[in-house]
Amino acid sequence: MVKLISKIPDGPLAQKWTKYKASVKLVNPANKKKLEIIVIGTGLSGAGAASALGELGYSVKNFCYQDSPRRAHSVAAQGGINAAKNYQGDGDSIYRLFYDMIKGGDYRAREGNVYRAAEVSNEVIDHYTALGVPFARDYGGTLNTRSFGGVQVSRTFYSSGQTGQQCLLGAYSSLNRQIKNGNVTMYPRREMLDLVLIDGKARGIIARNLLTGEIERHAAHAVVLATGGYGTIYYMSTLAVNSNASAAWKAHKKGAFFANPSFVQIHPTCVPQLNEFQSKLTLMSESLRNDGRVWVPKTKGEDRAANEIPEEDRDYFLERRYPAFGNLVPRDVASRATKERCDAGFGVGETGLAVNLDFRDSIKKQGKKAIENKYGNLFEMYKTITGIDPYEEPMRIYPAGHYTMGGLWVDYELMTTIPGLYAIGEVNFSDHGANRLGASSLMQASGDGYFILPNTINNYLADEIRVPKISTDKPEFEETEKAVVERLNKLISIKGKQTASSFHKRLGKIMWDYCGMIRNEEGLKKALVLIRELKEEFWRDLIVPGTYSELNMELEKAGRVADYFELAELLVTDALNRNESCGAHFREEFQTPDGEALRNDEKYTYVAAWEYAGEGKPYIMHKEELKFEEVEMKVRSYK
Amino acid sequence: MKLTLKIWRQKNAKAKGTFVIYKMDNVSPEMAFLEMLDSLNKKLVEEDKDPVAFDHDCREGICGSCGMYINGHPHGPVPAITTCHLSMRYFKEGDTIWIEPWRAKPFPVIKDLIVDRAAFDKIQIAGGFISVNTGAAPEANSILIRKKKSDDAFDSAICIGCGACVAACKNASAMLFVSAKISQFALLPQGRIEAKERVKAMVEKMDEVGFGNCSNSGACEAECPKQIKLTNIARLNREYFKAY
Numbered sequence: 094m095v096k097l098i099s100k101i102p103d104g105p106l107a108q109k110w111t112k113y114k115a116s117v118k119l120v121n122p123a124n125k126k127k128l129e130i131i132v133i134g135t136g137l138s139g140a141g142a143a144s145a146l147g148e149l150g151y152s153v154k155n156f157c158y159q160d161s162p163r164r165a166h167s168v169a170a171q172g173g174i175n176a177a178k179n180y181q182g183d184g185d186s187i188y189r190l191f192y193d194m195i196k197g198g199d200y201r202a203r204e205g206n207v208y209r210a211a212e213v214s215n216e217v218i219d220h221y222t223a224l225g226v227p228f229a230r231d232y233g234g235t236l237n238t239r240s241f242g243g244v245q246v247s248r249t250f251y252s253s254g255q256t257g258q259q260c261l262l263g264a265y266s267s268l269n270r271q272i273k274n275g276n277v278t279m280y281p282r283r284e285m286l287d288l289v290l291i292d293g294k295a296r297g298i299i300a301r302n303l304l305t306g307e308i309e310r311h312a313a314h315a316v317v318l319a320t321g322g323y324g325t326i327y328y329m330s331t332l333a334v335n336s337n338a339s340a341a342w343k344a345h346k347k348g349a350f351f352a353n354p355s356f357v358q359i360h361p362t363c364v365p366q367l368n369e370f371q372s373k374l375t376l377m378s379e380s381l382r383n384d385g386r387v388w389v390p391k392t393k394g395e396d397r398a399a400n401e402i403p404e405e406d407r408d409y410f411l412e413r414r415y416p417a418f419g420n421l422v423p424r425d426v427a428s429r430a431t432k433e434r435c436d437a438g439f440g441v442g443e444t445g446l447a448v449n450l451d452f453r454d455s456i457k458k459q460g461k462k463a464i465e466n467k468y469g470n471l472f473e474m475y476k477t478i479t480g481i482d483p484y485e486e487p488m489r490i491y492p493a494g495h496y497t498m499g500g501l502w503v504d505y506e507l508m509t510t511i512p513g514l515y516a517i518g519e520v521n522f523s524d525h526g527a528n529r530l531g532a533s534s535l536m537q538a539s540g541d542g543y544f545i546l547p548n549t550i551n552n553y554l555a556d557e558i559r560v561p562k563i564s565t566d567k568p569e570f571e572e573t574e575k576a577v578v579e580r581l582n583k584l585i586s587i588k589g590k591q592t593a594s595s596f597h598k599r600l601g602k603i604m605w606d607y608c609g610m611i612r613n614e615e616g617l618k619k620a621l622v623l624i625r626e627l628k629e630e631f632w633r634d635l636i637v638p639g640t641y642s643e644l645n646m647e648l649e650k651a652g653r654v655a656d657y658f659e660l661a662e663l664l665v666t667d668a669l670n671r672n673e674s675c676g677a678h679f680r681e682e683f684q685t686p687d688g689e690a691l692r693n694d695e696k697y698t699y700v701a702a703w704e705y706a707g708e709g710k711p712y713i714m715h716k717e718e719l720k721f722e723e724v725e726m727k728v729r730s731y732k
Numbered sequence: 733m734k735l736t737l738k739i740w741r742q743k744n745a746k747a748k749g750t751f752v753i754y755k756m757d758n759v760s761p762e763m764a765f766l767e768m769l770d771s772l773n774k775k776l777v778e779e780d781k782d783p784v785a786f787d788h789d790c791r792e793g794i795c796g797s798c799g800m801y802i803n804g805h806p807h808g809p810v811p812a813i814t815t816c817h818l819s820m821r822y823f824k825e826g827d828t829i830w831i832e833p834w835r836a837k838p839f840p841v842i843k844d845l846i847v848d849r850a851a852f853d854k855i856q857i858a859g860g861f862i863s864v865n866t867g868a869a870p871e872a873n874s875i876l877i878r879k880k881k882s883d884d885a886f887d888s889a890i891c892i893g894c895g896a897c898v899a900a901c902k903n904a905s906a907m908l909f910v911s912a913k914i915s916q917f918a919l920l921p922q923g924r925i926e927a928k929e930r931v932k933a934m935v936e937k938m939d940e941v942g943f944g945n946c947s948n949s950g951a952c953e954a955e956c957p958k959q960i961k962l963t964n965i966a967r968l969n970r971e972y973f974k975a976y
Contacts, residue, residue, distance in 0.1 A: 145866040160787060161853050163893055164795040180873065216867070223869035225862045225922050227886040234876030252886055258794055259889060266861035273857050281850075304842060333789040368762035370771055373791045474793065477817045543866045592777045594770070638780050644843050646785060647777055 100505040101205035118555035125150035129313040135162030138518025139319030140264035141542025147271030166333040170257025171378035173249035174535040176214040185246040198526020199676035213540040224263040241531035243423035249532040254471040285340040295514035306642035310565035322497035322519040328601025330494035331376040337653040349509035350702040352502035352522035355668035360495035361427035365447040374493035379531040382420040384455035389439040418731040425677040428492040449487035498525040502702040506549035517541035527676025581641040589634030593650040613681040628658040733759040736828040765818040786845040791816040796892030801832040806896035836904035838942040851941040859933035888915035897952035903944030908952040911968035928975040
């Protein structure tokens with residue numbers, strides 16, 4: 094029986110990380126060369142970790158499914174990256190960033206981890222700046238910041254509306270330097286299909302070369318997953334269409350616990366669905382809510398064009414409901430308020446599933462040029478997609494699946510419940526509780542990759558220095574590879590009639606309808622039945638042309654969708670278990686009279702970490718009780 | 733809409749490719765171009781046929797994965813967008829659309845519309861970085877940079893590495909791609925320190941992996957989905973001459 098030990102160091106909150114670093118075991122430079130580490134994924138956490146571990150002298154193998162590490166989905170983050178620099182002198186500090194994250198996460202994250210994330214945020218900004226990331230600057234040459242949702246300070250560093258791209262290209266450049274120096278070997282167009290355990294420790298992976306179909310074995314002393322979130326379980330989301338949970342899911346089935354899977358963030362400001370063939374929903378950065386005002390008409394069935402509707406007939410519902418934070422309430426709050434207005438019949442557009450995000454007043458006040466400087470590329474993108482010019486008319490927006498706070502359970506050292514298997518960035522559950530605040534995703538991914546893992550992994554590897562290079566001829570590799578090939582053949586041999594994407598689309602609809610922004614017991618129970626039925630149909634009627642030993646994109650999709658069927662069940666199971674509303678997890682049965690989330694701290698102040706018990710067996714839940722020593726638990730109010 | 737697609741199909745790098753004709757009925761003008769291809773692939777897969785292979789990922793114009801020649805233009809006839817952002821609104825009833833992979837010697841075809849762009853990574857590995865170790869960075873505001881310089885560096889840094897510039901160029905030159913990175917770092921004080929070594933290494937690698945030279949016709953700038961400017965190439969040349 095695995096016991097959950099979070100390994101939070103003793104002592105005052107602000108001293109924990111310093112103390113940890115000063116007392117952790119080290120590996121001498123000569124031994125580092127002999128130790129191999131596999132890193133899966135090349136986003137900010139993966140490329141950051143591979144770079145930093147390479148710099149330290151470890152032998153790193155870095156994998157990604159894209160043709161180049163520069164395309165990992167961190168590239169698409171728009172608005173910015175938080176740090177507690179207090180460059181504005183507006184009262185910011187590491188403590189306040191920590192506090193905002195704890196509160197924003199609705200008191201469902203670990204204090205120790207969150208404080209550390211806030212602590213390393215400043216080093217992250219220093220590092221990216223040194224790497225040549227062109228963050229926005231003021232005329233005096235210093236760095237500029239802007240505000241994001243759920244906070245009252247300005248601590249978000251940005252590069253126009255493409256901060257993720259600029260940070261990722263910075264991380265890609267540091268990765269390239271290590272590739273050149275021979276410390277990192279890059280394996281693009283590879284998909285991890287299983288984890289190999291030897292004597293209970295993570296010792297390697299089975300990967301498929303996506304160009305040739307060749308099944309490969311790769312061994313290492315430790316394996317790091319940096320594979321991102323599972324938001325594409327909703328089929329349409331703001332994620333890249335090939336983003337997937339398969340590596341994490343395979344690790345889960347090998348013994349890594351999955352924590353709080355039902356904590357999924359639905360982002361309030363996305364371009365609404367335009368047609369039935371649509372493959373993704375495009376995010377419009379939260380930063381737009383700095384200058385854009387969200388509104389719907391006060392009367393149902395309003396038929397005037399948005400610009401014709403006078404002030405007195407507009408309902409600025411976020412400003413009305415949340416006067417203190419206004420349009421900058423956290424994402425979960427804004428999403429639910431948007432859904433509430435649309436469900437009540439006040440939505441705009443042909444479908445009624447959209448609200449206005451209006452820049453008229455800001456353009457009048459600051460001038461078109463100022464707005465263009467801040468959001469130029471976002472406005473262009475919106476116009477490209479919809480054909481509507483947001484300088485002239487309000488944008489139309491609607492929520493979409495975006496970020497998953499849940500993920501593989503990790504301890505303070507970012508190690509999963511499998512010894513030697515680490516999870517960093519969005520794939521772990523650790524820092525955002527039940528809801529993530531804007532611009533803290535890039536912050537956490539970079540912090541995990543560059544600054545935290547390269548310290549904590551030494552503590553494990555220090556005891557591995559006598560372990561020689563691991564051979565891929567061992568029977569564990571043989572067996573795992575055999576199982577992988579069997580599954581690939583099984584997917585191909587069904588020869589039914591429906592494509593993987595069509596199943597994915599239907600699964601996504603079940604998840605969106607019953608386990609999206611608002612959930613209830615009846616709906617969740619119904620979802621479980623529907624998921625199982627559809628899963629059975631999938632394994633009976635899927636069609637995948639070709640073989641596994643060639644480039645076969647349909648096979649890639651099929652494998653990912655097959656895993657999503659399993660994860661979907663766990664996600665719903667977790668949502669059913671949590672009889673409270675907290676953060677992004679909103680259960681209709683648990684709300685205040687004015688429709689706000691009603692937490693149950695007495696019963697649910699814990700992390701639900703789920704253990705896979707085997708095919709068809711019920712999941713086993715392990716509780717990690719959360720202790721709040723520094724922060725007093727309060728009702729999370731943005732009014 | 734009814735459309736005729738003429739798509740380049742090629743089994744692998746060694747096989748001989750050819751255009752295959754597909755008749756499309758029901759194309760909605762609301763579809764994105766790649767969604768139109770998705771619908772074709774859905775039909776092919778349902779018939780147990782090999783779907784058209786193409787690279788794509790973020791579908792919001794930033795990852796640089798997608799890229800194909802559409803009616804003679806990289807990323808299609810609409811300026812300043814990637815293929816994934818191309819809407820079917822721009823086509824009309826009865827149109828014939830020619831779809832081909834990037835054609836350039838350093839980008840060999842892998843299958844159908846997928847090409848191998850590893851040559852781009854090789855150039856970046858040669859020198860597209862600033863040598864600073866994690867933890868060694870000075871306090872961010874200790875490096876002051878004129879806003880104009882920083883903004884210009886950003887304008888160069890937004891290259892997505894899609895390869896449209898190479899595909900558009902009659903010489904298959906990668907000068908716009910290389911110059912964007914060179915410019916970004918040349919404009920910033922952090923990048924000046926190893927500017928000479930960087931430009932030499934990247935240009936040498938660019939030549940080695942088989943990209944052609946620049947003859948200033950400007951097709952790259954015209955077709956770049958991120959509107960990277962030709963002046964970057966002028967800066968690359970200046971940096972290169974300064975390095976010797």
